Amino acid sequence: MDDLYLSAEVGGRTVCVSPLSKTAYNQCGGKGLGGDYGYFVYEYDSQNSAAGIEVLAKARSTEAALRIFDLLTRKPILN
Template structure:
């Protein structure tokens, strides 16, 4: 599967994202991830350098990515 960067606006400056996790986004989360490969479901609050990221789940299969994309109407 080509790398996808999917998201949906949740309101109140919150965005639900399904995408590979960049080093910058990982740093913004403040969380420690042993294996940053694959896709991550995360919520972003705010914009730019002041945004915060909360990692909700790591997704390891293309089928799961497709299911989450459909379930959450990610585009």
């Protein structure tokens, strides 16, 4: 698995993509996500990082993780 860490501010929250450690996976209630392997798309409150993370999605490949991150962080096109 490639070392990948992406983050961006979106509406007062920080959206991230990265692998998760077993500890972080277990702390965020990762049951039902098929284990701690893969890339996780998650967010946390930028003003209160102690509140923990919320997993939004899981991607099995680098390409899928990058695509999900792009979709969540893309600036809207104004006409």
